Amino acid sequence: MKQMSLGKEIATVLAVAVVSGFTYNAFSPEGVPLVRVAPVKVAVDDAEIFGVPADTLSRAPLAAAVAAETSGQAVFRVISLDQMKRVVAERRGMILDARTPSEYEEGHISGAQNLYSMEPDTWVERIADLPRDTLLVIYCSNPHCPYGRDLAEFLGAFGFSNMLLYDDGWDGWSAAGLPASGGGKE
Amino acid sequence: MMKAPAFLSNRYLLLASRVSLGMVFIVAAVPKIAAPESFAVSIEAYELLPLFVVNAAAIVIPWVELSCGLFLVAGCYARASSALLGALLALFVVAISAAVLRGLNINCGCFAGADATPVGWGKVLEDIALLIPAWLVFRNVNGPAAAVIESPTPTPPPATRG
Numbered sequence: 001m002k003q004m005s006l007g008k009e010i011a012t013v014l015a016v017a018v019v020s021g022f023t024y025n026a027f028s029p030e031g032v033p034l035v036r037v038a039p040v041k042v043a044v045d046d047a048e049i050f051g052v053p054a055d056t057l058s059r060a061p062l063a064a065a066v067a068a069e070t071s072g073q074a075v076f077r078v079i080s081l082d083q084m085k086r087v088v089a090e091r092r093g094m095i096l097d098a099r100t101p102s103e104y105e106e107g108h109i110s111g112a113q114n115l116y117s118m119e120p121d122t123w124v125e126r127i128a129d130l131p132r133d134t135l136l137v138i139y140c141s142n143p144h145c146p147y148g149r150d151l152a153e154f155l156g157a158f159g160f161s162n163m164l165l166y167d168d169g170w171d172g173w174s175a176a177g178l179p180a181s182g183g184g185k186e
Numbered sequence: 187m188m189k190a191p192a193f194l195s196n197r198y199l200l201l202a203s204r205v206s207l208g209m210v211f212i213v214a215a216v217p218k219i220a221a222p223e224s225f226a227v228s229i230e231a232y233e234l235l236p237l238f239v240v241n242a243a244a245i246v247i248p249w250v251e252l253s254c255g256l257f258l259v260a261g262c263y264a265r266a267s268s269a270l271l272g273a274l275l276a277l278f279v280v281a282i283s284a285a286v287l288r289g290l291n292i293n294c295g296c297f298a299g300a301d302a303t304p305v306g307w308g309k310v311l312e313d314i315a316l317l318i319p320a321w322l323v324f325r326n327v328n329g330p331a332a333a334v335i336e337s338p339t340p341t342p343p344p345a346t347r348g
Contacts, residue, residue: 009266013253021249025222032222036230036241100304103291118224118293141291146230 039149041078044164049083049092074153076165081176084109084137084166088179093135093162098151099170108170109139110179117151124158132159139166139173190325200326203319204268208258210316211251211271214297218248228295232281233288250274258323268323275320278313286310 004012025031045051079087088095088109095112097104104114115123136155140148152163166173174180193199218225226244229235235243251274254267278296285292285305294305296312303309 006265006269009263010270013257013263013266013270014250017249017253018246020253021245024219024249025245028222030220030222032226032241032244034241034245035238036226038237100291100293102304106291118227144233146227150227 040075041165041167042075044077044079044083046083049079049164050086050090074149074156076149076152076167077163078167079137079164081166081168081172084139084168084173085178087137087164087166093137093164094130096136096138096151097170098138098140098147099145100147103141103170105182107174107180107182109173110181112139112181115151117147117154120154127155127158127160130160133162134160136160136163137166138163139169141169142171143167143169145169194322195326200322203322204258204261204264207268207271207316207319207323208255211255212259215248215252215255217297218244218295219252222248225295228293231290231292231295232285233290234281234284247274264323265327268320268327272317272320272324275313275317279310279317282306282309282313 022034025034087093088111091111095109096115097108097112098115098117099108100116100118101114104112104116108114113123113126115127136152138148138152138155140146140151148165148167148169152165155163222241222244225248226241229243230237230240250270254271257263257267258271282294282305286307291304294303294309296303296309
């Protein structure tokens with residue numbers, strides 16, 4: 001029996017993998033789109049976050065993002081560093097750190113809770129009973145970090161409708177020397 | 187050229203290398219196939235690939251792992267499978283090292299949902315260690331112990347080697 005060349009063998013194995021992968025993806029309910037699209041981010045006005053008294057904010061609808069929702073694609077409502085400072089200072093909503101537990105331990109925004117997006121089993125009970133219109137302010141490391149958006153999408157699917165993403169994340173916050181906890185600080 | 191030590195061609199070592207390498211990749215592939223979005227998020231977090239190819243990578247990589255793993259366990263296409271897994275492992279070593287060197291504290295994504303271990307030099311060493319069985323299988327496919335590596339390949343007569 002003549003042995004197949006290495007190149008042909010590799011091509012055969014790769015063909016099996018690629019065809020199986022795309023076929024399975026096409027029929028799987030968990031399948032993903034073939035092309036990942038850049039997230040849609042919408043800046044949120046101060047008035048929408050702070051225009052109403054703090055104690056009623058979590059009940060107020062945030063209209064800008066609702067208007068920007070297009071074709072079922074996730075829309076992330078992004079806040080700036082100044083807005084985030086005010087959110088923290090006025091203790092509005094729940095601040096959620098979507099990064100890994102070790103990153104959270106090393107340092108996080110004061111008052112933030114760690115809901116690492118890749119391990120929902122470890123925290124889902126903590127948010128299960130929260131009113132679904134609770135204001136959730138989510139952050140990750142920086143605008144490239146996907147965990148914050150991932151967490152927002154998970155919580156959105158869980159029914160939460162009032163979320164903000166502080167897109168500059170921990171990198172932006174710590175670079176500005178703002179109040180932090182963890183890593184020996186409190 | 188210096189001759190490799192004889193134990194590197196030991197049939198039991200090769201059998202163990204082929205089957206264990208195959209099993210590791212089957213176990214690694216299954217959760218990624220079950221949750222491709224999670225794996226895509228892990229790939230995206232490395233910040234190495236352009237966004238538009240992230241999902242294609244999340245679809246294909248686990249199936250390459252699974253196909254090669256199954257072929258290795260079954261003992262066919264072992265040379266190609268070990269070569270492909272070796273290339274994947276080398277890619278993982280580069281990706282994880284780059285993440286560690288850039289100070290990214292991200293989930294490895296190595297075993298997807300079941301493993302939320304952050305990237306680190308330990309993960310790099312794990313992948314380098316897995317390169318050893320891949321290399322052993324690859325270099326011995328046509329050797330005297332070929333029968334334990336690739337069942338459909340006829341065993342060449344021992345006299346033709348060395």
